[in-house]
Amino acid sequence: MEDIILLSHGSGGEQTRKLIEEEILKYLGNEILEELLDSGIFNIEGRLAFTTDSFVISPIFFNGGDIGKLSIYGTINDLSVMGARPLYLSVGFIIEEGLTLNEFRRILQSMSFASRECGVKVITGDTKVVERGKGDKIFVNTSGIGVIERDLDWRGRKIEEGDLIIINGGIGEHGLSLMLQRLGVKVGEEVKSDLAPLNSLTLPLLSLCHGIKFMRDPTRGGVAGVLNEIARKYNVEIEIEEEKIPIKDWVKYASEVLGIDPLYSANEGKVVIIVERGEADKVMEFLSKHELGKEGRIIGEVKGKGNRVYLKTRIGTKRILDPLKKDLLPRIC
Amino acid sequence: MKVIDFVEGIKKISKKKINIMEFCGTHTHEIFRYGIRDILPENINLLSGPGCPVCVTSEEDIDYIIFLSEKYNFGIITFGDLINVPGSSESLNHLRAKGKEVIVVYSPLEAINIAKGNKDKNYVLIGIGFETTAPNLAYTLIKIKEENIKNLYFLSLHKLTPPAMKAILDRGEIRLDGIIGPGHVSTIIGRRGWEDVFNRYNIPFVIMGFKPEEILYGIYLLVMNIENGKPSLINAYKKSVKEEGNEKALEIMYKVFKKGSAHWRGLGIIEESGLILRDEFEDLDIKRIYPMKIESKKNPLCKCGEVLRGVLKPIDCPLYGKVCTPETPKGPCMVSSEGTCSAYYIYGRR
Known part of the structure; x- marks a missing residue:
């Protein structure tokens, strides 16, 4: 027994x-x-x-x-x-x-x-x-x-118009892979959570770039959730561009089938970074050499005062990206 | 062709003030997600019809499920969004919080495992959805029979799309100039499945896909059809929709179900608009075992019915955005992400 x-x-x-x-x-x-x-x-x-x-x-x-x-x-x-x-x-x-x-x-x-x-x-x-x-x-x-x-310690640095928003790689993988697994969908090896420890990325990056003004790991509520928290906490308007957001093909496919937007799906190895424009290249160069940052992209920018997040869609229209209003999937972390 | 080309094309040919309705929740969602209403000329008015199966669930049906749980201690097995739909006074979510067994599954076949693993309890599987999901549930019902499972029953809330379309057109509350044909439902019933509606009302009808390019291309065809005054029934989603539909799916669906009356929120009882179990499956049919006439209380302030019929916009509802939000939905149109009120709210049409 x-x-x-x-x-x-x-x-x-x-x-x-x-x-x-x-x-x-x-x-x-x-x-x-x-x-x-x-x-x-x-x-x-x-x-x-x-x-x-x-x-x-x-x-x-x-x-x-x-x-x-x-x-x-x-x-x-x-x-x-x-x-x-x-x-x-x-x-x-x-x-x-x-x-x-x-x-x-x-x-x-x-x-x-x-x-x-x-x-x-x-x-x-x-x-x-x-x-x-x-x-x-x-x-x-x-x-x-x-x-x-x-x-x-980035807390004292003021987020301003023109600052850029960076993510270190493909979004939505943890939440969507969990959902597929719970559904019992047979999937390939590439379909997995992005779970990873971020200390080897964030700490050297923060000592390299003192123009980094904010970092948060977008777990529950996803990237859309974190961006809305930033917009409200710091009274800024944020705009991101759909076409610039890194999303793996399987995530796109799964999100279409399940009707879940990857922007709201949880991540466990991602970090949203806000950096002053002048240091963005330095951040991107660092990310490109790091195992957890190779797929990193600049996805948007701070537009000025406000409290909302906007998404420029791939067809050129602009809409509000609201925070998540309900549980997409319970018990994912 | 790019999105912008379709938009330019539409602007060039569109003269009349027209109303176009979509009858599929995914279209509603995608139209809002891509801000398609914003890039169309002002004379084109897009309306959302009763295209979300959760949204058209009546208070009576929710109350009946609650009754089964409270009175007979049935375990309730259902799909995601349904648990948040308010009945007369509470939702299945409340029921679960009070300690009753309400299990959310992603695949109906999970219900079989649940019933097998808990033989001393009776369960009801709630089947919900349009023609797209009914074949899958039909397959589950055949399995329940084959495996001779005795503690799993079935409640069919399945509905058919063409009768709802007819009901809206018959009411005549709004003038519809064109119809965005639901892509998913059409993969099952085919272009052929709409001929009856088309022949009866003679309104331009285009079955379309869900990408923004596909939606705009479809709208372009609709506008052309409306402007030249020669209505036709067009399949603009040929990669997924065949003339005859998915015959295998239809076969399994009608092996288990037959047409019967169904209760639609906002539209009332419509004959032949739902799927009920055939006599061979009557021993699984919870409604035959516990027939129950439910008198439900309706929230007089909730305008979901009017929203589903395209008569009111969500912002015209006194509850919208104030007490009714996706976090605390008072009506089903705010529950599902495919509901019109939810799409309005989430995508910022305050």
């Missing part, structure tokens, strides 16, 4: 101890976590960034990743777009009884790989088990702390 997670694994007794020591520590262990104290203790100097995110994705293993990688990269990306170098993470698991131990191990292995890749340590955590039917296999929460070097 295959080993599965039971309620007793979360009861705080012997089985909990075994799960933590023999499984979790095996994959995520480090000198701070291995102390197994109520808090992880550490020193950091400087300006700190702190973020949290919960992951409830279904299915937990998907084309291009799994909930383990997603939960590490998701928090890494929230720190990275703010110019913070990710250092430490907390991880909370809520497991529905019945998850197989092998599935849990695959997730841990994936988290171990992702955290080593990004140079972060998981220094505190928690595991709870809920009754069957009260969860969906596994939910993961991660929080992360990073440190911001002085020059990388």
